[in-house]
Amino acid sequence: MKQDCGEGKWLDAFDSFAAYLNRSCAHTPGRGNHFLILLEYDEAPDFRIISDFFRKLPDLPPILFGKIRRFPGLAPYRTKGRPRMVTVTEAAADETPEDYANEPLPPGVPFDCRRFPRSVAFRFSHLFFDGCGAERFLLKLFTEGVGADEPSGLLSSSHMNDWKEQRTAGTEFRKSLLSKDLPPVACLLAPGTDRNLFFTASIPAESLLARAEREAGPFMGIPFLQHRTVSALLPFLRSAGITGDIMIPMTVDRRGQEDHPADALFFNHWSMLPVRVACDPENEPPLSAFRKAFYQANAEKRPKMFRMASMSGRFVPGPVMQILENHYGPKLGGTFLFSLLEESGLTGKTVFSRPVRNLRHLPAMPPRPGLGIIFNRAGMNMNLTVSLRAGLFPEDEAKRFFCNLQAELNRNESVSQNH
């Protein structure tokens, strides 16, 4: 369904928070908060087929209908004028996907493709896509094709014109995060500029989710994974003398809920669900605390509030954000960012004449919290990516944390089942 956005109409299109994150990554080697989707193969695909595909691919329909005009620090954005067509760039890589993720996107290109020996990587700007939307875009590109009449999938939300409602939502959301009555948040201090490091693993999905259901209950994979992550991370926080509550800003996909179309492609169907769990210096918080916090954040409708809130109501422009950061410090970023994409539509599909064995997400982390724990399920695999700012941990400790987390997830049962 094509959404009529109208000439010069405000859209809840690009998220101002995404703009902030992108800006905060402006001085990194990647010069932005972008991410990779990696299609992995058992056998190398024929690279001539890939090159042919992109050579024959016409310019794609606009990422947005209309010209994007961004008012610095005052998103949302405004569309105006004729749609802009988009060119996809493609090339062979002479580096690793991780190095590629640390490069800037070509100017004005929202996504770019590189060929690796047994994988093909697509790099997307987070300003345009979230992980789920990017996967859907690829699926559409490789199965049906993307035509000139492609609906934008933008959310032209009625909330955007209700400033009072937005401000209320923003105030509530901000209060829930920044109350001075709350204890400090345990957090590693992310260096402002450096390259991102990535550690990846694939864990058998069925056994992991069966264990999550056994230990946490049905549909409780998220609190289970968060609990195991905290269990692996706590020794490192404590050895660095860092104590405080655990705060997990979690990204959530609102497609298919309320007025968010289920098949939408673009970024503005994304929201946040911050989960806060009390943690004393001596004991590991129990799994039940994560389950309860996850439930509580939902009961308070935080993802909806965050989605509705305007930039000024939710967060504030860059310089003021800096003042807030200085005042609240790590509280703003949380302990680590968490994301779980529950299923990929691309695994098992034939893309470039070969079946895709696995699909992995490699998102770069913004300075705060500087540590991202990203899960995505692709067929039989639950992929784990630990993405962090180099310098957040000494590199050998970062690797040890990743190995500990991987071991936690591969175990048949948790060592201490303290629900």
Add this chain to the structure above:
Amino acid sequence: MNETIESITEQLLAEIRIVTGGRITPDPARPLADNGINSMGFMELLVFIEQKWGVSLVDQGISARDVADIRALAARILEGIRRA
């Protein structure tokens, strides 16, 4: 409150339609996952259950058997109502 498994099932079906954005017609004899419910949708359903019937399944605990289908969930809610 004179709830029965049938009346609770009906209300759950209506809520599932809302949670899933009206995309599907839920089948009471099928598992929740087959009715378009994922972990976020399940949380919304738990919030609805607590607000509607005062039954906190997060606190009381819930097993795979309780979500085998929508009727089983309705039976679990009824048990929670009676226990309260």
